[in-house]
Amino acid sequence: MLQKNNGQSDSAGSGDVPEDAGDGSGTTPAADQVVTARRKWLALLLQDRFACAAVLILIGVALCAVLGPLLIGDLATRQNLRDPGREPFSLDHGWAFVLGSDSLGRPVAARLIAAAGTTLSVAVPAVLCSLVVGSVWGMWAGFHGGWRENVSLRIADVILSFPSLLLAVVVLYVFSPSASGIVLVLAVARIPVYLRTARAESAELRSRLFMDAARTFGTSSWASIRRHVAPTVLPTLLTVAALDFCFVMLTESSLSFLGIGIQPPDVSWGLMVAQGRQELQSSWWIAVFPGLAIVVTTVSATVLAAWARLATDPGQRWRHGLRRGGRGRLRRPATGANGARQSSAAETAAVVAGAEPAHSPAPSGPEIEHAPAVPEAEAEPTPATPEAAPAPAPAPAPAPGDHASTSPATLAVDSLSVDIRTAAGPVPVVRGVSFAVRSGETLALLGESGCGKSMTAHAVAGLLDPAAEVVGGQALLEGEDLLGLGARARRRLAGPGLAIVFQDALSALNPVQTVGAQLAEPFRIHERMSRRAARARAVELMERVGIPEARSRAGAYPHQFSGGMRQRLLIAMAVALRPKVLLADEPTTALDVTVQAQIMDLLRELRSEQRMALVLITHDLGLVAEHADRVAVMYAGTVVETGPVAEVFGKPNHPYTRGLLESVPAEQHKGTRLNSIPGSPPDPRSVPSGCAFRMRCPMARDLCATHRPVLAATGAGRAAACHFGKELADA
């Protein structure tokens, strides 16, 4: 019967479920995992055209420096007084004169190459010296802390408080200018930079637990530094070194320019500019080209450093894949492109339209009869596909057994899909999620971390990161599609229409504003209240959510409150304008159990007081059981089961829900092994074909690998996305 169902849905032309399934499994090639680390670096480098060019330029400069003497012989220093001031860009006199010649008839191009050698012979040793000395010193100081750290930092302060160029001038003047003198002075002048960086990073590591472990094992401090500190600190230090290379090169050329750096007959780029300055009016090219050489080399080093920083920081790497950081309006893709996924979303929508009264196309008859209890009914062409969406939120059907049945859905999310853009293409993280919540009702979005529940909430609230993008679906707030609104209309609803409470209250409150100002902000923005009036309202709100001495505490900053109080503040801010829908994204996860209960009670009170619709996003089954009216269980970016909490928890219609419930310790299981779901949730980049849960499912059969189950009604107000949902319901 089930196979027939899928066959019918295919023949109905609404989608190619098997193809879709195959598509999902083939996105991540296994070969990707076997590339060596070095190849990976090369691949990362090749992705960035700027970094590639920079590397090529630096290699070119290095080659000039190494092979220069062989290439040009004494061309750079041989004077040719018969032929001074030759103009550039002419090959008549050989390649060496392509950039012209100076007043002594020496070819500029040849001198540039000779100068590359001199410049690098100063910059490279200087950077290496300060890198080695500074980083070892810094790691040592940071690792030990105490007076060693203090003395080292004071020394660094002294060196840094003295203008380095002036130091170099004085020292070079004392010891007569020479290349080795410059190396020495610049190395000393830059040691503090590495020292500070290495110290900061290793001091941070010092406080970590694994360092304590190493100490208890009696590992010597140098061994600890070599094994634990150095590998962590080194990437940062190398980035600093690349930037420092620019600084050293620039300082050397400044010194040479001022006449106390490289001395003739040696030649450096800075010295060439200085010489060119005398003849600026007659022959501009003498000064221009060496300057350009400095700019190009230093820019290359900067670009390379920026790339290295990006490449060594996994948290930043995703930015590579970002084409356009667009926030705001939804861009709907062409129907054909994502046809497979959309069609399955459409099917889900079709089912939910049946199960959820908000979308019922024929608002008549009792829920049980109306709902497509028989799978065949589900395959009937329904108008609720995203492409051909009808006028939003038609008159709702009464849903018997549902306590809020008489009111329409305040928020109805319909086949919402969200992709994250990565370098390897879009990764679907929310795949056709639908749910509805009425005023005065609490809906729990339940799922493990990474299942897409927070992403769903953020998409609805319009707060997705630039890398994430809504690619399909609707979120109707009292009939108005939030996802299709412009920025201004969206802002108008943010607060009075829809509000959100975040998980981590410390980072969700602006650390540099008083809580009073932050609580007053909604009134200032939406009701254009005066500062004083808004402040008074803020104090009232603080009193309402149970913050003692609200009047005086309004002038305090977030870090001066406890975790529970901060969460209260955040809730107060969210409910300030009596929103119709409140999204609470793991509102109690960071709190201890007693405070959790207080916060949940507060949310419950506010919900009934203000007749809000509350969407509670959580992974906590206990919280759901205690506080939610209905639950939508999410897995791998889709809703796998919905229904009233008591019924779903009493008799789950999806093996995943059942697995979740069985993994909760309970009295009747005492003495037996605690059940857990084997395996782990799929990587969003490689969700298995067919049913996303089949790898971990005790009931999986062949059918599950080829056909993706869609959310189908299994009872009154209940639905499950499982081929055997009905069997589970009837069992």
Next chain:
Amino acid sequence: MFTMLRRRAVSSVIPLLVVVLGVFFLARLTGDPANLYLPLSATPEMRAEFSARNGFDQPLVNQFGDYLVQVAHLDFGESLRTAQSASGAVLRAFPATLQLAGWTMLLAIVGAVVIGSLAAYRPNSATDRIASFLSSTAASVPDFWFAIMGVLVFAVTLGWLPTSGTSGAAAWVLPVTTLLIRPFGVLVQVVRGAMVSALSAPYVKVARSKGANEVRVVFGHALRNAAAPALTVAGDLAVGLVNGAVVVETIFGWPGIGKLMIDSVLQRDFAVLQAAVLLTALVIFALNILVDICHAILDPRVRQRAAA
């Protein structure tokens, strides 16, 4: 706040002493001023007389002791070149540099905040890429070369601006631009980085969820949080302006402290060099304290730590 300032001032004393000490001895290592100020034909007696008159015949330690006593009485000695008081020469030169540096930092900070925020608003957008590339180029341009190119284009070729001097607004354009370019380039990148992380912070999402418009989000919420790292770097860059001032003032003949210092090194004018370095070091320490105060104003957590 005052506790913090006092602590800061106390901890500055030793570095200041080290700077004074270092300059004093390094300067004396540059050679005997008698070689420079007396004719080559000077007799040993004349040299001895010159040294005795300027106190160079004493052991170095005694000279340093005398110098410290003098400094304590705000007497910085006389210039060997002009026989005028060293403090006078330094104080005359100082305002020119201070004005130059002040305008430079003001323009650099304002420009960097605007451009850095624009770039950070949409990471990896065209604006961001252009701003990042231009700012990293700006940070890598050697100032002396930029100055010479400026002179070549705007003074020599186009004749719009004077090549040197301090008279009239036009004379300020090239020196300020030259001095500006590096700090500006660096600051744009710092502001951009700080703003990118501030704009992705949860409190920014919360502000948006309250219906705050983007101006309010960027300038009301994110910028103040991003200001701390930018402020630290701006302080370091302001210190580095002394380096730039040496180059720029030499090229444009700007009668500031950088030119004075270079001249006094080359002329072995110890008293002036010492006074100039001491004043510069004092200004740098004052600047660091100013940066600390700004940190405390911007961030209540710093304030609390400072009070504790």
